[in-house]
Every structure is written in structure tokens, then in C-alpha cells.
Amino acid sequence: MNGAVEFPLDLAELSFRAAGESLVRRSVLPSGVRILSEHVPGSRSLTIGYWVAVGSRDEQPGHFGSTHFLEHLLFKGTQKRTALDIAVAFDSVGGEHNAMTAKEYTCYYAKVQDRDLSMAVEVLTDMITSSLLDPVEFENERGVILEELAMADDDPADVANERFFEAVMGAHPLGRPIGGSPETIQAATRAAVWEHYRANYRPQDLVVTVAGAVDHDVLVAAVTRALALAGWDLGQYAAPVARRTGHPAQISQGDPVTIVRRPLEQANLLVGVPGLLAADDRRVTMSVLNSIFGGGMSSRLFQEVREKRGLAYSVYSFAPGFSDAGLFGMYAGCTPAKAGQVVELMLSELNRLAEGGVTADEMKRASGQLSGASALALEDSDTRMSRLGRSEITLGEFVDLDEALRRLALVTAEDVRRLAAELAAGPISVAAVGALDDDVFTSVLSAARR
């Protein structure tokens, strides 16, 4: 048993047994490449991810959307492989492969059978190191990305979510949409995306994580060979790029109320306040709070809004944390005529939590929910692969299940109430999409601010 294991950037080799029977190993190559694996006995498949700690928040004006644009282009061909070759490599073994661009990282991943590890390493390495960013492919992909943005714009929950981040985060880079806007994508140049690629996809940026049926030594040899073949200079010493540090940013709220008027059946509502950083010690308290407040069918929001009143089909809360900021949000989709009532209910439930706190029963239930869900999630190599990536990039430590449960057990009802009080005192932002009048939330919000 290890509890929490730190990941120092200058430590070449580290291995430890995580809770249960899995073995985690971590290697830092002299070039700064980091390779982490978690061997899960009995597994016949694996999930592999290539991570760089760069996301939409790191983009400079004039480059908005370039991280996501680049992510698309890495699938479009290298010096050795066409786009079709890349697709065929994974499709022909029935593997899943994809990528995601987030606000603070980009990850290219694949899930394959154990025998396909070396193929996955070769192809992902080729994409990461040797993409052509061919000008013709660049123009085709611009069209694809514009369609992706158009699809998101036709999804009212997506639109509400983007506007909600803008509202809570204001001018902070975390407030920007990940994919940019149609205008920035129309204006994007190959030169800018190429520059982004060269600047951020270097040995010291790269983190490779694998979970499942994997042997660490085989993995390290495969990744090293593939990177060397691609011409990366692995003999050149470089310190890995440090993880994101967690000094809280100054957040200034954007518009407190954003209404996107559309002729829809439902109003999509998001209400919230600034929250906690990803590495905040109170993250576990936030998980407990979120579980009790809006995390499942037994949560307060679900019971009050859906079960007792039938006002919504989908209603929940969420609390994403980033390196220097976070937020706490509540979502519901309801009929436009009830939008004011639903926002009022959400805010009054938050106040009730802040003032009345939580019951012992609720604490016990949240603890069971979080520990049970953590155990279930570990059945999945995807989850373990992601956990390794987050541990390396965001947290700088690996917290195993036993340690997570120990920290969970330390959270008190008073911790939860105090955090709720802090949230309830925050500046409230509302973002809504639907057939709504401009003043639909005016009286609710002025009452809440009294």
C-alpha cells in the first residue's frame, strides 16, 4: 500500500503497487518524455494515450481554435502514412481511436487488444511526431471543423455550456470555447497551426500513459524505438515541462445573465458560481457536496426539481476544476414558462445547503456513492489510462483507491456546509438558451442577491 505517490519530474524510474493488484510504473527518459503504465492482471486489452499539456486556454489571440484544429490534422497524414492508412491501422483490428482537446490538455488515444500494442505505439508516435499538415488536407479539415462547430451550435445544451463558462470566467482564458469560433477557424492559417505544433509537441511535453494488459519494459522500448525512428533526438537532455501550477487566478465575472433566444421547446439553463482548483485540498469535499446536491437520482436537485415537481427530465450539478480556477454549476432543461421557477429552486436549494448543511444519512450515502463508483470505474482501462494522465499533468501525484477512500472518510458535514456557504456567496451567473424573455430571471436574481 502506497497511498499517494508523488511524481517528481527528475526521477527516472518509479514503480509501486496501487490498491488492488495492479502495478504502476513510471519512466522519465533523459529527453523529458514521460511514460506511465498500469498493468492490470487478467486484462486482455489496453488503452493507450499520448498527452500534451496544452489546451485551448493556452492559445494566444489570433490562434483561438488552433489546438483543436491541430488535433484534427494529426489524423490527416504523416510522411509515412496517409489519413486512410491511419484509419485502416486501427479499424482493421477493431480498435477504437480518437482524440480530445480540452481546456488544459490534448490527448490522442486508442483502445486495442494486447497484441496490437506495438501497432498503436507506431501509429500514434507517427501522428505526434511527423504530421505533414498538408495544405490541401488543411482546407478540407477546415470544412470538417466548421461542420463540427455548426453541429455544436445546433445543440442548445452545448451552447448554454459555452456561454456559461464565459459568464463565470469572464475574460479568463478558461472562459473561451475549446474549438474557437467559425470566424477564428475561417481565419486560421497553416503557418499558425504549424507553429503551435512545433512549439508544443516536443519530447519534454509528451506524456504516454497505458493501462490494461501491458508490460512496462516492452512499452518503453516500443515508444523509444518509435520516437527515435521518427527522428526525435532522445539523447539531448531536457527537463520535462512542469505540471500546471495551481495559483488561483483572479476571476472577474462576465455578464451575470446571458440569454440566447431560440425557438425551442425547452429552455436549457445553467446557473453557477466560481468553484475550486483541480488540486485544491477541498476537492474531496466538493465531490461529496456535488454527490449530495446534484450527483444522482437521490440528490436534492433531482428530487426537488424532477421527482417532486416534474419540472425537468435532466437536472444535475457539476464542478470541474482546472489548474488556476474552477466552477460549480447546476443544469436543467425545462419548459420556458417554468425557467424562472427552476432557477429559483436551484438557488434556494443551494442556500438551504449553505444554511442547513447536510444530514448524516446524506454523508453516508455520498461516501458510498463515491467509493462504489470509484471501484466500478477501475474496471475500465480507459479510466485508469486517464487517471495516469491527470496524475502526471495536473496533480503531480498518484492517489490510489485506498488513499482516496481515506481522504473521503475525513470529510465532515461541516466541511460540506462551509463549502456550500462559500459557493452560495459567490457571484451568480446564469446562461440560458431557449424561447425566453430578456427579463425572465430579473426578479429571481434580485431576490437571490438580497
Next chain:
Amino acid sequence: MNGAVEFPLDLAELSFRAAGESLVRRSVLPSGVRILSEHVPGSRSLTIGYWVAVGSRDEQPGHFGSTHFLEHLLFKGTQKRTALDIAVAFDSVGGEHNAMTAKEYTCYYAKVQDRDLSMAVEVLTDMITSSLLDPVEFENERGVILEELAMADDDPADVANERFFEAVMGAHPLGRPIGGSPETIQAATRAAVWEHYRANYRPQDLVVTVAGAVDHDVLVAAVTRALALAGWDLGQYAAPVARRTGHPAQISQGDPVTIVRRPLEQANLLVGVPGLLAADDRRVTMSVLNSIFGGGMSSRLFQEVREKRGLAYSVYSFAPGFSDAGLFGMYAGCTPAKAGQVVELMLSELNRLAEGGVTADEMKRASGQLSGASALALEDSDTRMSRLGRSEITLGEFVDLDEALRRLALVTAEDVRRLAAELAAGPISVAAVGALDDDVFTSVLSAARR
């Protein structure tokens, strides 16, 4: 090794080793209740499903949407448990629990750790046998379902899909939307839903399937005890309700072109023809065809529509099969100005498949994709639980991985071409949602029909 194992309705006990190391066991109780389990060594969790072979297609006029309405109500309280009790039971162990209503079945399921099996059996049994359908809860839930329908109506891909089924299936009951319409839900009475409950949730209708960390004898004892406690007469002999039989229905196409005009960024397009029944011997050929044609990033549709031309972000084909009918469909989301071009491309690709057939490379790739994806899917207890349910309800036989691969190996390129020719000769239906003119597909379709 067993290959395909038949599930005779009058056989009390059956057990066999499926490909790999898992053990499948099936018990038919005298009352007609069927219990199937697949023990997967090394697993620490399980997925459990309670199935009845009744879906939206079985509803009579005046009852449209009642299957789905009932599914919601089973979460709303029994003689022993309130809605909150049910939610708390699963939430407090971190389990996932939900239900789905399909066109030909309804399934209530949960994923829990192995130690929570008896809780899951008790609560699911209570829901299935002893729901109150309380009149006050009924009214609240009417509101929730109306919100669910409103949410679906705000999702253009959902709307296109519903209209596409109507277009291909015409007046056949499979053409109806699963959830009913706002009008039928507004008009639904508790008496009608109660009648539906009493008529379809009987011992001879019930199929319980579990996959993962499960001991069959323990499972059978737990289900039997819970059903007896609920007052079900398990001593009364009843033959299990036979699986759905597969005589092909007469399908008469609805409107060949359906356009739902909406002020959206994208046009959501569905184009297709009638397809194969779920139990058709050519289902494996259809899987190969679909893999080559529109099943992955290397497929023809993806390459032609997205990779070469940048016309869409999401583009694929699909081929759902039901007991007496099926369909083959192609989907793309694109800018409205290109809608005609995209439909033309889809149809010309289908014709090219019908006329030119497929290459040996494509056959090999499809075989690798389907076999690899099947192997990966088996890592998931959800997939195995569903496979048991479908085997019992739809197919009447269990096909293990080895047998599936043997059948796959028998499919020839000529089989695929011949099936493509059959599809290409079918009556084409188009359903589209977006900012489109009424005649946007007129010339494309008249050319295709020449």
C-alpha cells in the same frame, strides 16, 4: 467449445462454456421466468438486467407511449419503497441504474459491485412486480416525460431519426416513435398504463440476465426468493412467452421525402431503404457491408464525404434489425447548401458498392474490425448482459465468439455485393431537418430512380 447454442423454451437447465473462459447458465423456472448468467472470472462487478419483450411496436392505438411511460413509473415507488428509496439503494453503493424502452423490448438494468447483487435483485424485483403507479406520481411523471420529448424535439438528429423510421417503415408499428408524442402523453391515463403493466409483466414474460462476477445458483435463489416475497405465484406452471418470430412483414414506404424546416446551422440528413430482419442469415453479411461502407474512419462514406471533401463532421451508416423488418440508413450532418450534394454522394456510393462490389483488402479489414471489436466489447459486463438478453428474446440462440468468427469467415465479397445490390434497388427514403427548401432533393432523387 459450443458454437451456437439453442435456447429451447421448455428446457429447465442448460449450461455451457462460451468461447474464452466464461460459463453461461440458463434456468427456466416452472412459472416461465427465465434466468441467464455469464460468469466472467476475474471480474469484481456485474451488470444485471430485467427484460420484458414488449416495446413501443406492441402498443395499440390510444396507448402510444405507454411502454415508455410505464418504464418511468417503475422508478416512482412500490408498496415497500418510495422513489427516493429506490434511488438511494443504488446511489449509496455507487451503482449505475437505469432503464431503456426500445421498439421490441424494455430493460431495467444496474451495474454494481459483486457484493451488491442481492440488493440489486431485491430492488429491481420490487420495481418489476410491485409498482404502485401512484396517481400523484403519475401526473408528476407526465411532466417529466413531456420534458424528455421536448428535449428530443430540440435535437435535430433525433428528429431526423424519428422521421426516417416513419418514412422507411410507413404504417408498420416499427415506424412509430418509442416515446409517443406530446399529444398521446397528454392523453395517457393511469388505467391504460396499469393495464399495460398487468398484461406484460408476468412470470412468463420476465427474463433476468446477469454478466460478470456472479454465481448462477446464488442468482436463481435470490431472484426466486424476491419474486416469491412479492407475491408472484411461482408454483403455477406457465410456458415462457415465445421469442418474437421472424416472418418478414410487408413494408409500405411512407413519404419518400420528409423535410422538417428549421433555422439551424446544419442539415441533418438520413437516407435509406428497408434492410434485414434481426434473425436473417445474412446479418453477418450486413455487418461486413456496413463496416466497409460506413462503419469507421476507413469506411467509404467517411473517406468520400469527410476526408476527401470536408463536407461533414459526422457521417456513417447503420443497419438495425427487428423481428419482422429492418432498415439500412446513412447519416450525415452538413451545411444546408451542400445537402443535395451529400445525398447524391451517399446514393452514388451505395450504387458503386452494388455495381463494383468490394475489394479483398476491404473484406480483410472488415473481418479484422468486426472480430477485434467483438473481442474488445466482451471486456464489458454491460455488453455480455445485453447479449444474453438479445439471445433469449430475439434470437433464441447464443452465438459465442468462435462461432461468430466462423460465420464471419464464410462471408464472401460476392455476398456483400449482392446484398448491396438488393439495398440499392430498394425504395429510397430521405428525412432531413434544417434550413432546406422543399425541392432540395428532387433532382438527386429522380436521377437516382432512373
